[in-house]
Amino acid sequence: MTQVTIEDELRKSYLEYSLSVIIGRAIPDARDGLKPVHRRILYAMHELGNYYNRAYKKSARVVGDVIGKYHPHGDSAVYDALVRMAQEFSMRDPLVDGQGNFGSIDGDAAAAMRYTEARMSRLSSEFLADLDKNTVDFRDNYDNSLQEPSVLPTKVPNLLLNGTSGIAVGMATNIPPHNLGELIDGTTHLLDNPDCEISTLMKFIKGPDFPTSAMCFGGKGLEEAYHTGRGSIKIRGVLNIEERKNGMESVVITEIPYALNKSTLVEKIALLIGEGKIEGVSDLRDESDRNGIRIVIDLKRGSIADIIINQLYKFTQLETSFGINMMAVVDNRPVLLNLKSVLQCFLDHRREVVIRRTRYDLEKSEKRAHILEGLRIALDNIDEVVRIIRASKAAEEARIGLMERFELSQPQAQAILDMRLHRLTNLEHEKLLEEYAELLKRIEYFKSILEQEEVLKGVIRDELAEVKKTYATERKTKLMGHDPNDIDIEDLIPDDEVVITLSRRGYIKRTPLSNYQRQKRGGKGIAGVSTRDGDFIHTFLTTSNHQHLLLFTSKGKMFKIKVHQVPEGSRNAKGAHIANLLPLEKDESIATALSMREFSDDYFFLFVTKKGMVKRSLISLYSNCRQSGIRAVNMREDDELITVKQVGADDEIVLVTRKGTSIRFSCHDVRPMGRVASGVKGIALRSGDEVVSGVVTGDEFRTQLLTVSEGGFGKRTNIDQHRTQTRGGKGIISMRVTDKTGSVLGAIMVSQDDEVVLLTSGNKIIRMSVGEVSLVGRATQGVRLVRMDENDFVAGFDLVIDDDELDSDLETEES
Incomplete structure (x- = not known):
């Protein structure tokens, strides 16, 4: 008794199983591009005489022959394979001509095999041409009772023509279909230029050609697939x-x-x-x-x-990815092939087929020429031949006599004895001599194929050209070059200055800044955003197309998109709803918007809430933002996020409340915290008051605080009048609030040379110079900035930054 360890036995058995699945079922042969089941279906139809120019036969008969003679598996598996070979939406060039219900692109199953009929397509006849000329090796079937071909002597590069897909043990293959004409052109070029580059072959074979047409975006993914065997392309309807x-x-x-x-x-x-x-x-x-x-x-x-x-x-x-994985069986082992090696495998196979076919034809021609040579000798000496035959007592004696007298071989002598009398006529004599001369020419031609490489290439080239001429069709799939995702859309979009507006009800749009003209203080303004009744603009931001737009919600979440992704609208357009861009919750709104080009470790986000809470976190913590957004700050249930500012380590912050109170403190007083922290108290609010703005100081050019009220009043105050205090105090008076001024809307840091843009609830926009706003004390109410209709109020305002080109254009208009 021989003892073996269970580990060794399992390893050996699993390896044998995996090889059986890889080679015997799931992975196609690189030479004919067929899996065993497809090859056996075609061979069984060939044996049945089920050719394209003959009558259809029941599919059940074909399936019965396949499973009974060559493929001992389930009949449904064989029938499914046969059905797919007949589907025009599955195969670029079908190998089976089906009659009946063979399924649909809607996923409908084919009718039962007893109802449908099938025969080989005309193209599949090229797969089995010269099969009877010893062109390929045959092997025993599963019960050693019959022989089947190990590969078909195909003239068609089918591995790429119809493609394939399959999952084996530990590996898979997924090859897209291609255009036959392009494949023949590329194969012919490789035949003539064995050292050519893959990039050169791609000039002939431009990409996949799917039976359902559509559009194919190749680009880098296709180049990678053709060079390495693996890659990904996109298909669009x-x-x-x-x-x-x-x-x-x-x-x-x-x-x-x-x-x-x-x-x-x-x-x-x-x-x-x-x-x-x-x-x-x-x-x-x-x-x-x-x-x-x-x-x-x-x-x-x-x-x-x-x-x-x-x-x-x-x-x-309608847009899907196709992962290319060109795995095929080469010399009984799975190999990952690139475009050139796939074509080379086919060419090597064709070379071997042509050589074996030529040897077969040469041997047959030489045998026939040998016989004809004996018949020619007999006709030249017919009288003596007749005399020898008549003098012989038996056929054997006559054969020996002819062999000795004319130095003939046994087959030649036997052919003379088998010759009919009508061959003795002069006409038959001439035909025999013509056949003999023709055979000598064919023998020379066959020898030249075997001895001269260029002649062999010529035969392969001519056969490929004939296949192309007979079967090639126009390309169906339109090649679109590079994947649209490989192209940076920003390269196509100018980095222009724009205005982002967001209404209280969530309508957002992007408008070129040049659409707004500069006006004098106190003007009525120009028509602005068209909104519905009860809606008004509450966020107004100047930025540029290539920057990131960070949208912070009232519940403390952050979303990140590119500015150019915001739908563009005219000056008086309503815009698109923010829900079309972001997955907001039902009771969630955008609290503030911020734009920036890059996320730096040198700066922080400072979060300010309505209840006076503040938090400082590194900006780099927010660089990776999911499409569904991230938690930017942890909010209490009764609190809302009102603004987020970008601050440095040495900056100071001024919190301004609705009732005109403010507090100024250093950002150092707010220690850096994690991304989801709640923060600390920034100001102690009086009853009924809330924070409306958080302003960052520290800009050496902007040293004045511009405060604007809802009633259209505003004022400039030197920031030095707001003394620095300790975080968490009650603050000081920042603007005297009256019934005339209305509640404080917000505040920003400005310089005398800056410009601001104000928006009213009546959808009016006015652009004015900051220098036209009076510079007054801290505890004053300011001056009127904009005249509004009754019941209107200022809904938003923002600073216009670095618009020299626009200034020049406007000065030209005013002059």
Whole structure:
């Protein structure tokens, strides 16, 4: 008895199992691009005589032959493979011609195999051409009762033509389909230029060509796949905009990504419309028929088709990624191949097939020429041949006599004995001599193929050209070059100065700063944002397109987007709702907005809440922000975040309250805290009061505090009049609040050369110089900045920074 350890036995058994799955089921052969089940289906149809130019046969008969003779697995697995080989939406060039219900792109299953019929497609005949000429090796089937080919002598580079996918043990393969004409061109170029680069082959083989058409974004992912064997590409469906009656539009989907279930896609779009993620759709219907795909999405009046298209690409599988993994079996082992090695494997296979076929034809021709040579001798000496035959008592004696008299071989002598009398005519004699001469030429040609490499290449080249001429079709998939995500959209967007406005009800927009003209103090202003009744602008920010826009909510969360991602609107446009950009909760609103280019370790965020709490945290803690936002500060239930400021280590902060109180203290008094800390008390509020603004000092150019009230009053005060105090005190008077001035709206640091922009609840905007605002004492009410209609109030204001070009333009206008 032989003892073995269980570990060794398990290791050996699992290795054998994995190799069986890899080579015998899941991974295709690099030479013919077929898995064993597909190869056996084609061979079984070949043995049945089930060719493209003959009658169809029941699929059940084909499946029965496959599982009974070559593939001892379940009939459903074999039938599923046969069905896929016949589906035009699954195979770039189908290998089976099916008749009956072979499934649909909606995911409908094929009819039972007893109902459908099949035969080989015309292209698949090229897979089995010359199979009877000893071109490939045969092996025993599973019970050693029959022989089957180990590979097919295909003339088609099928591994890339129809692609494949499969999951084995510890590895997988996923190869996209390609265009036959491009593959033949690339293969021919490699045949003539064995040392060519992969980049050169990519000039011929430009990318995948899917049976469902669509658009393919290759770029770096495709280059990586063709050079290394692994990479990723994006596939997009094709959407068109069609005009309807009354000026309305429809978005029509005419092509979808490869392997996408159309019915599932329509259901997903309907679900998104129902959930409100895609707005502005009045109707959705599938008008697809035998002529092609047509999914129609009718839009409501005023809906922007481009936005709907972008949402479809974002939320559905109309844009999908295809991970390329070109794993195939080479010499009975799985190998990761690049584009060149895939084509080289096919060329090596073709070279071997042509050589073996030529040897077979040469041997057969030489045998026939040998016979004809004997017949020619016999015809030249026909009288003597007849005499020898008549004098012989038996056929054996006649054969020996002919062999001795004319120095013939046994096959030659036997051929003379088998020759019919009508071959003795002069006409038959001439035919025999012509056949013999033709055979000698063919023998020379066959020998030249075997002896001269260029002649061999010529044969392969001609056969490839014939395949291309007969079977190649136009490309279906449109190649779009680089992945749109590989292109930095900011390279296409100018870094212009813009104004970001956000209304109390959450409508946000981006407007070029040049749309606002400078005016004198006390003017009526120009028409600003168009808002609904009861809505007004509460956040007004000047920034530029390439900066990050940080949006802090009343509940202490932070969202980060690029400024250029905010929808652009005209000066009097309402804008888009913030819910289209951010996943806010129902009772959550944007408290403040901040813009910056980069997150530095040298600066801090200073958070200020309505209840007077403050917190200082490193800005770098907030650089990584999820799409769903992050917790910026931990808020108490009865408190709200009102503002966030960027501060340095030596800065000071001034908190201003609604009733005109302020406190100034150093940021050093607020120790640095973690991202989700609650903070410490900044000011002790009087009853009924709350903080409305937090202002950072320390700018050597801006040393004055501009305070603005809701009634349209404002004043400048030197910051030195606000003495530094200890954090947590009650503060001092910052502005005298009266019924005329209204409550304090906020405050900012300014210089005499600055400009400010004010917005009123009546949607008026006025731009004015800070120098026109009186410089007065701390405990005064200030002067009127803007005249408003009755019941209007100032809703927001902000500083205009570094707009020299705009100043020049406005001076030109005023002159």
